[in-house]
Structure formats: C-alpha cells, structure tokens
Amino acid sequence: MKIAILGATGNVGSRTLKEAIAAGHTVVAYARHPDAVERLTGVTVASGELDDTAALTAAISGAGALIVTITGPVRDKTFTQRTLPGIIKAARDAGTGRLVLVSAFGAGDTASKASGFARLIYRTVLKRFLDDKATAEKLLPASGLAWTIVYPVNLKDVPALDSAAVKLLSDVRRVPGLPTLPFANAAKALVEVTVNAQYACQRVLVTTPAGWKPA
Secondary structure, X not given: OEEEEEOOOOHHHHHHHHHHHHOOOEEEEEEOOHHHOOOOOOEEEEEOOOOOHHXXXXXXXXXXXXXXXXXXXXXXXXXXXHHHHHHHHHHHHHOOOEEEEEOOOOOHHHHHHEOHHHHHHHHOOOHHHHHHHHHHHOOHHHOOOEEEEEEEOEEEOOXXXXXXXXXXXXXXXXXXXXXXXXXXXHHHHHHHHHHXXXXXXXXXXXXXXXXXXXX
C-alpha cells in the first residue's frame, strides 16, 4: 500500500515511516521541513505547509491511506480543531479513503476508562489540550472517510517492548495506573491499524500488554 504520513519528522511519525517501509509499503512524507525526513528506499518527500490544502491534496494523491501523527504542542489549545478540517478535505479531494488520526488517551470520554490519578492529570494539566482533540474528532464520523482514531497511552523514547496491546476502545473497561508505551510500539501499531480493515470507523487504544482491562 502507498501510505501518506503527516508528521514524518516527529517522534511517532518518523518511526511509523520506518515501520511502514519495513512492512513492504511505500510512503509519501508531507513535511514543512523536507530535509529533516529520513531518506529511505520507498519514501517520497513532499514539501508543504499543513494549512496548504491544495499542496497536501496533490502530495497524497494516489495514497491508499493517510496517517496523521501531528498532535500539536500542549500549549496550543486549538491546533487539532484548526488543522483537521483541511486534512479531511485534502483526503477526500485526493481520493484517499482511509484516514488514521493519532490522538491521546485521556481525550473526551476515553478519560472515563483511566485511573483516578490519570484522570486528575487529564482534567487539570492537560485539560485544554485534550479538549481540543475531543472536539475536533467529532468531525470524522461525518467525513465520508474510513477513519480511525488511535489513542496511545503515555509515550516515551525507550526501547521497544516485545509487543503492545491494540484494542478496540469499546472492548476496554479500564486502563489501570499510568502505563508508558515506547514510541516504536505505537508506530508499529499505527501501521497495523492502517492496513487492517477491521479498524475502519473505529476508536482504538494502544497500550502495554498489561495496560488494559477487558470490558
């Protein structure tokens, strides 16, 4: 599959690019700073601004899926609400029917599955950041795209685990404690979710193997 990635220079996006290539896919990386994208066989780099819908549409044309790994800075309380409408339009105009959006566990009603300590953080320090994501995500069901929202738990640059748990959010009752997931595991899960039709029009939790309790 030809996969387009937004945020291919970031912690999650750069690793997702590598995982996609390792899995035999080709990648189009759309980046504001194209020189920062790692040059690998099978990767095409397109330069452009995130709010340039025409340039984004042209860059991702022919891709079977678009993975959006740009989450925005914590201090920006409207980032996803500002950028997601243009991304959705570009995906539709380009004929890219599959859109996978990286969110964050704790956004919207996902917080109800978190531990008490995690909910405290989500409702205070990260409240406006997570509220922005939850508000923007409401656009996806009406987008006409085969969307998926992925909610990774707390991410960290540490060595990869042997595996991660990739679960439909509806199948999860609780996420105990404050699990930490390596960036590499999140990236591998993103590629898996993107190419697997069972995750279309679903919300998905990505966590550690022990970092969830079944519904």
